[in-house]
Amino acid sequence: MYQLNDKIKNLVPYEPISGTYAIRLDANECPDNLPDDIRSQLKERLDDIAFNRYPDPLAERLVHSFAEYYGVNPAFVTAGNGSDELIFLIESAFLQKGDTMLVVAPDFSMYNFYSSICEVKCATFQKGADLEIDVDAMIDYINREKIDMVIFSNPCNPTGKGISRAEAEKLVSSVDALVILDEAYMDFWTESLLDKIEDYSNLIIFRTASKLVGSAALRLGFAVANPTIARAIQAVKSPYNVNSLSQAFGEIIYQHKEYLQNRQKTIVRNKEILYNGLVKLSDTQQGITVFSSVANFVFMKTPCSKEIWEYLKGKSIVVRLMGAYLRITAGTEAEVAAVLAALNEFFEVSE
Numbered sequence: 001m002y003q004l005n006d007k008i009k010n011l012v013p014y015e016p017i018s019g020t021y022a023i024r025l026d027a028n029e030c031p032d033n034l035p036d037d038i039r040s041q042l043k044e045r046l047d048d049i050a051f052n053r054y055p056d057p058l059a060e061r062l063v064h065s066f067a068e069y070y071g072v073n074p075a076f077v078t079a080g081n082g083s084d085e086l087i088f089l090i091e092s093a094f095l096q097k098g099d100t101m102l103v104v105a106p107d108f109s110m111y112n113f114y115s116s117i118c119e120v121k122c123a124t125f126q127k128g129a130d131l132e133i134d135v136d137a138m139i140d141y142i143n144r145e146k147i148d149m150v151i152f153s154n155p156c157n158p159t160g161k162g163i164s165r166a167e168a169e170k171l172v173s174s175v176d177a178l179v180i181l182d183e184a185y186m187d188f189w190t191e192s193l194l195d196k197i198e199d200y201s202n203l204i205i206f207r208t209a210s211k212l213v214g215s216a217a218l219r220l221g222f223a224v225a226n227p228t229i230a231r232a233i234q235a236v237k238s239p240y241n242v243n244s245l246s247q248a249f250g251e252i253i254y255q256h257k258e259y260l261q262n263r264q265k266t267i268v269r270n271k272e273i274l275y276n277g278l279v280k281l282s283d284t285q286q287g288i289t290v291f292s293s294v295a296n297f298v299f300m301k302t303p304c305s306k307e308i309w310e311y312l313k314g315k316s317i318v319v320r321l322m323g324a325y326l327r328i329t330a331g332t333e334a335e336v337a338a339v340l341a342a343l344n345e346f347f348e349v350s351e
């Protein structure tokens, strides 16, 4: 009888929260659908799609549009079916048997998850109680333990904290390990290393269309790296990894620079309102810690995380529960007001 192997036999499929909720603040998505003018451009573009043909393996038009938006050389960019595909691909291809990768904790759990499928060793560098990364200590760790690859999100999901450009550069230039900076949330901050990509032989940067760009449905992620690494990524990826619809739609969306910049301002402003509201709440309550954030969500610690999560769910508001922590996405201004009102109500009720 066939038996599943040890590494997969206990896995269960990823299940996002089921059910319909009025306010979704659990996945760090953009709260608004694309506006009508962009959507009508996408509809027009549908007519040009050759549905009978395989997609462009290098997604050249999409990559050019992305590269133009960020001011990077298109030769350095590889498109993926979401960053998720790229994380799995790069961990499996750039590590080999016996290699060790390093993750930090807390951080995005997929990095560690894929390493177990790839059967490589995964070490963990713990953050302090303030959830900051001690970069000097991390550099020592990487060099002492002969780490082959390090991957972390900057800004970090779930903490919302980030390391500066200067610190990130210090890290990349002080180790021989391949450094993967997942900048999924860097659209909300200013400390990207994208413009430095050419200076380093050991750096890959991920970006995504799923957060600020508001196109999680298209599954578009990007790996940016020097030509040697970029070529290797293109050589190992499956040839038709990004479908023609996502390529065509993504190309158009990245051309709307002003729209994206305006949305960035709105989301950052709503995040500030959310953060200030949570801080105000924490001043009146025992045991709540609210962490400052440079991303589009706010992370907080509270002894009644589970009760709060349930209470909000009862009001058709979902946030992300992570043990003693809650991660709340900055939605629209009205959604932020609603979640703050519900939280204030929770504490009044529970007093």
Ligand SMILES: *Cc1c(COP(=O)(O)O)cnc(C)c1O
Pocket: 028, 081, 082, 083, 084, 085, 108, 153, 157, 182, 184, 207, 208, 209, 210, 211, 216, 219, 220, 221
């Ligand atoms: C949301 C997110 C991504 C984006 O993943 P996609 O597969 O591109 O949707 C990548 N990294 C982190 C840390 C994220 O939170």
